[in-house]
Amino acid sequence: MGNSIVKSQMEDVKNFLGNSVAAFEDFLNNTTIKDLEAEKQGNVNYYKSILSHVRKLLVYCEEGLDTCVIILKSEPFQKGAAEKTLYRIYHQCIEEFFSPKNDAWFENSRSAYTGKNSIHFHEEVPDSLKTMFRQLEGDFQRIREELEYYETDYRTKMIQSK
Structure with missing residues (x-):
């Protein structure tokens, strides 16, 4: 490329991450476990697990955003560093959004065919x-x-370098 x-x-991606960081921060800065419980009685440990992972997503997105800003300011533009960063953002931010390691929620892959949202929670959660x-x-x-291109391109490069 x-x-x-x-x-x-x-x-x-920098603009996307900036918007995502703002949305995560706004939610986390204005929401507590008590707020979630007041909105909908549920499993407090499950709510904690969700909020914990949203915090991780916020950190991943902030780190990606910072890296994007640094790379975009560098002269000359470092294509290799940019591609590696986009690959990392794909895994740390995007994949974690759809399929978190702590399994707090999951992606219903069939939703693409139904036009519905793909994120589903294992238990009932508040509307917020x-x-x-x-x-x-x-x-x-x-x-x-x-x-997704960086996922396949990076793996191809790794296999070819062996």
């Missing part, structure tokens, strides 16, 4: 949580589709 294409993708995920999911899906 040419430098201009990779740089353009970095700009797009569902709303935040619904608002973010479209952009996460769009960026996932754009960055």
Whole structure:
């Protein structure tokens, strides 16, 4: 891929991460376990697990955003570093959004065919949580589709270097 294409993708991902960070921060800064319980009685440990992973996603997105800003400011543009960063963002941010390691929620892959949201929770959760995920999911899906190239390209390069 040419430098201009990779740089353009970095700009797009930087903007996406900035919006995601703002949404995660807004939710986390205004929501406590007590707020979630008041909104909908449920499994407190499950709510804690969800909030814990949302915090991790926030950190991953902040780190990715910081790295994007640094790479985009560097002259000359470091295509290799940008591609590696986009690969890392794909795994740490995008894949963790759809399929968190702590299994707090999951992606219903069939939802693409039904036009419904793909994030599903194992237990009932308050509407505020569902709303935040619904608002973010479209952009996460769009960026996932754009960055899937780096997943296959990086693996191909790793296999060829052996």
